[in-house]
Amino acid sequence: METISFSAVSSRHLSPSAPSLPLRIALRISRGAGRPRLPANSASSWTGSTLSLGSSPRNPFTRDVAGWVNSSSRNVSRQSSFIVRAEMFGQLTSGLESAWNKLRGVDVLTKENIAEPMRDIRRALLEADVSLPVVRRFVQSVGEQAVGVGLIRGVRPDQQLVKIVRDELVQLMGGEVSDLVFAKSGPTVILLAGLQGVGKTTVCAKLAFYLKKLGKSCLLVAADVYRPAAIDQLVILSEQVGVPVYTEGTDIKPSQIAKHGLEEAKKKTIDVVIVDTAGRLQIDKTMMDELKEVKQAVNPVEVLLVVDAMTGQEAAALVTTFNIEIGITGAILTKLDGDSRGGAALSVKEVSGKPIKLVSRGERLEDLEPFYPDRMAGRILGMGDVLSFVEKAQEVMQQEDAEELQKKIMSAKFDFNDFLKQTRAVAQMGSMSRVIGMIPGMGKVTPAQIREADKSLKIMESMINVMTPEEREKPELLAESAARRKRIALESGKTEQQVSQLVAQLFQMRIRMKNLMGVMEGGSIPALSNLEESLRAEQKAPPGTARRKRRSESRRQFADSASSRPSPRGFGSKT
Numbered sequence: 001m002e003t004i005s006f007s008a009v010s011s012r013h014l015s016p017s018a019p020s021l022p023l024r025i026a027l028r029i030s031r032g033a034g035r036p037r038l039p040a041n042s043a044s045s046w047t048g049s050t051l052s053l054g055s056s057p058r059n060p061f062t063r064d065v066a067g068w069v070n071s072s073s074r075n076v077s078r079q080s081s082f083i084v085r086a087e088m089f090g091q092l093t094s095g096l097e098s099a100w101n102k103l104r105g106v107d108v109l110t111k112e113n114i115a116e117p118m119r120d121i122r123r124a125l126l127e128a129d130v131s132l133p134v135v136r137r138f139v140q141s142v143g144e145q146a147v148g149v150g151l152i153r154g155v156r157p158d159q160q161l162v163k164i165v166r167d168e169l170v171q172l173m174g175g176e177v178s179d180l181v182f183a184k185s186g187p188t189v190i191l192l193a194g195l196q197g198v199g200k201t202t203v204c205a206k207l208a209f210y211l212k213k214l215g216k217s218c219l220l221v222a223a224d225v226y227r228p229a230a231i232d233q234l235v236i237l238s239e240q241v242g243v244p245v246y247t248e249g250t251d252i253k254p255s256q257i258a259k260h261g262l263e264e265a266k267k268k269t270i271d272v273v274i275v276d277t278a279g280r281l282q283i284d285k286t287m288m289d290e291l292k293e294v295k296q297a298v299n300p301v302e303v304l305l306v307v308d309a310m311t312g313q314e315a316a317a318l319v320t321t322f323n324i325e326i327g328i329t330g331a332i333l334t335k336l337d338g339d340s341r342g343g344a345a346l347s348v349k350e351v352s353g354k355p356i357k358l359v360s361r362g363e364r365l366e367d368l369e370p371f372y373p374d375r376m377a378g379r380i381l382g383m384g385d386v387l388s389f390v391e392k393a394q395e396v397m398q399q400e401d402a403e404e405l406q407k408k409i410m411s412a413k414f415d416f417n418d419f420l421k422q423t424r425a426v427a428q429m430g431s432m433s434r435v436i437g438m439i440p441g442m443g444k445v446t447p448a449q450i451r452e453a454d455k456s457l458k459i460m461e462s463m464i465n466v467m468t469p470e471e472r473e474k475p476e477l478l479a480e481s482a483a484r485r486k487r488i489a490l491e492s493g494k495t496e497q498q499v500s501q502l503v504a505q506l507f508q509m510r511i512r513m514k515n516l517m518g519v520m521e522g523g524s525i526p527a528l529s530n531l532e533e534s535l536r537a538e539q540k541a542p543p544g545t546a547r548r549k550r551r552s553e554s555r556r557q558f559a560d561s562a563s564s565r566p567s568p569r570g571f572g573s574k575t
């Protein structure tokens with residue numbers, strides 16, 4: 001009988017040092033698994049297609065990520081307290097967090113047990129300066145959904161409430177991103193309006209910078225004739241962006257300047273004309289009339305009201321008034337980097353019916369970006385993209401699967417079907433690169449490493465696909481038979497060595513997973529650090545050493561898992 005040597009195993013493809021990503025997810029969402037308390041200085045590394053997360057005491061960001069990945073996901077509040085806190089709308093974030101905290105340990109959402117969390121949500125929104133009618137509608141809708149839907153499999157009640165709140169926040173902010181509209185032919189005119197000091201003039205330049213990156217040529221038009229400094233400011237900013245500016249001084253009507261500017265743009269076949277208009281301390285009839293005139297003169301595709309996020313629900317009221325008076329297409333929210341509490345972002349669409357199209361988060365030219373309601377909701381909840389990662393994980397790895405997998409690992413019965421399930425779970429979540437991209441702090445993983453991991457998964461899948469059901473369930477059959485391995489190599493178009501690697505890999509994974517599960521159940525720090533140390537030592541050890549060690553581990557594994565059957569032959573033996 002043929003034997004497989006463990007030295008053939010390449011740890012480059014699938015590191016035995018830690019369970020693969022879906023398994024970690026499975027461990028997290030499995031009710032039985034306790035949260036391992038990682039030592040604060042445990043290592044963080046990327047090895048082949050698996051992630052080994054740890055943290056550095058100097059880097060709170062990676063520490064938070066490690067905390068999240070290793071958390072047992074008992075409740076969302078505990079996860080979120082591990083995760084890097086969103087700076088923006090911090091008060092709102094922690095206000096909402098107290099709502100999830102109150103649901104710790106409940107089995108199902110009821111009218112009674114959500115009453116207090118709903119009060120917390122209401123309070124958090126009001127404190128964030130969201131308008132009262134909006135808060136009322138929001139709380140009512142969340143409350144109805146929370147008790148109206150059954151519990152989703154694999155999702156805890158507190159997580160479910162987070163999801164409902166998040167979806168509702170996204171809807172509140174308009175749902176989809178609202179793109180800028182461009183004219184089908186001729187220059188697109190964008191008219192900017194707004195009160196004094198909200199950031200209109202700087203938005204003109206930022207918008208030109210943004211559009212330039214999209215490949216559009218721009219012309220700025222200085223139609224603020226009341227503040228001569230505004231014209232100078234626009235000229236300086238246009239030079240910084242590298243776009244032309246049209247000025248005619250202050251002795252001519254803004255509507256005329258705008259009209260002449262548009263003619264100039266047509267002559268020069270410029271794509272977008274951005275018109276800066278005068279602001280006032282408050283809304284007055286002269287301003288509105290003037291804006292109407294400019295609008296009539298240049299027939300803009302977009303009329304955008306620039307509003308200061310720090311004015312809270314007042315911003316929403318302004319958008320409403322400007323829309324009624326002159327008809328606008330959307331808003332640009334500025335100073336989101338400031339001490340804004342979130343009221344403006346959350347109220348504008350609901351109150352005025354007009355979307356926020358762009359947001360500005362700083363004074364630099366590059367600080368203007370489209371407004372993404374879903375990302376904003378994620379930030380408000382303080383979970384960033386982690387929330388969508390958890391959702392995807394839950395979609396693909398149901399609670400039963402996780403528990404089933406755990407049982408199999410503990411009884412060392414993890415087979416090729418489980419292996420394949422994990423591989424497919426990764427594929428279902430999108431490519432490895434997308435999954436990793438969702439985890440904050442994983443930026444240091446290089447695209448080459450990601451490509452390598454994706455490739456390895458595909459290779460493994462093709463070999464498992466040609467195995468018989470029996471072979472998948474009993475990897476021992478392959479370990480013991482060179483003929484079977486040869487057939488699989490032939491049918492999958494891979495080499496015999498690759499098949500041998502895969503088989504050996506599976507046995508290694510059994511050992512590693514069992515060890516790790518033991519650590520997670522016991523939550524023992526020394527055990528985990530020992531394990532990590534031994535894994536690191538093994539990776540550094542010369543090939544012969546590792547081979548001998550793995551061989552003896554494998555023998556032990558076989559003895560553990562198959563006490564009722566004859567002692568295994570072939571796998572590491574010399575029969």
Ligand SMILES: Nc1nc2c(ncn2[C@@H]2O[C@H](COP(=O)(O)OP(=O)(O)OP(=O)(O)O)[C@@H](O)[C@H]2O)c(=O)[nH]1
Nearest residue numbers: 196197198199200201202279334335360361362363
């Ligand atoms: N921190 C921060 N500052 C901003 C932002 N947008 C604009 N500002 C600052 O706000 C101040 C006013 O900006 P302007 O562009 O002059 O405002 P304006 O609306 O054109 O003002 P008027 O011409 O007087 O109507 C400037 O100091 C800008 O740098 C932002 O998103 N974040």
